[in-house]
Amino acid sequence: MLLFQYIYKILFLVILFIISSTCFSETISIKGLVFSDLKINEVFANQKITSGYLTIENTNKKDEHLIHLVSHFSEKTELHNMTVENDIMKMKHVDKGITIKANSKLIFRQGGFHIMFIKLLKPLKVMNKYKVRFTFQNAGTILLDMPVKAKINIIKKKKHSHH
Numbered sequence: 001m002l003l004f005q006y007i008y009k010i011l012f013l014v015i016l017f018i019i020s021s022t023c024f025s026e027t028i029s030i031k032g033l034v035f036s037d038l039k040i041n042e043v044f045a046n047q048k049i050t051s052g053y054l055t056i057e058n059t060n061k062k063d064e065h066l067i068h069l070v071s072h073f074s075e076k077t078e079l080h081n082m083t084v085e086n087d088i089m090k091m092k093h094v095d096k097g098i099t100i101k102a103n104s105k106l107i108f109r110q111g112g113f114h115i116m117f118i119k120l121l122k123p124l125k126v127m128n129k130y131k132v133r134f135t136f137q138n139a140g141t142i143l144l145d146m147p148v149k150a151k152i153n154i155i156k157k158k159k160h161s162h163h
């Protein structure tokens with residue numbers, strides 16, 4: 001009897017794990033653009049800023065240009081890039097947008113391109129999804145749900161200085 005209960009519990013956990021992992025690894029394909037690995041970094045206590053990441057694959061035969069971003073949960077949403085100048089990592093606001101060449105991928109990552117959500121207007125909950133409006137030159141406006149993910153590694157990170 002007890003053994004069965006135990007097996008059921010394990011089975012339940014395995015199913016839960018599969019469901020949650022597939023939920024968070026979804027790929028969205030719109031107008032030849034494939035979006036994956038969407039993520040907003042967890043926000044701690046009184047933090048009023050956070051970053052977002054994703055991968056955009058351009059499967060079209062034409063170059064695409066990501067021009068503009070808007071969200072309802074932050075006063076400003078900007079495209080940023082990290083560059084190294086004289087051995088110092090600097091963050092730059094990419095105000096002219098980013099080109100995603102035909103048949104290539106743009107990967108947002110820590111230490112590279114990222115989305116900066118500035119002056120958060122409400123607390124963001126881990127596991128919840130928040131809408132972000134992406135504007136592309138060819139594909140137009142695309143609304144994406146970006147999930148907030150907990151930071152798993154508690155490795156000391158260099159402070160990402162802001163503005």
Ligand SMILES: [Cu+2]
Pocket residue numbers: 051080081091114115116
């Ligand atoms: Cu930034």
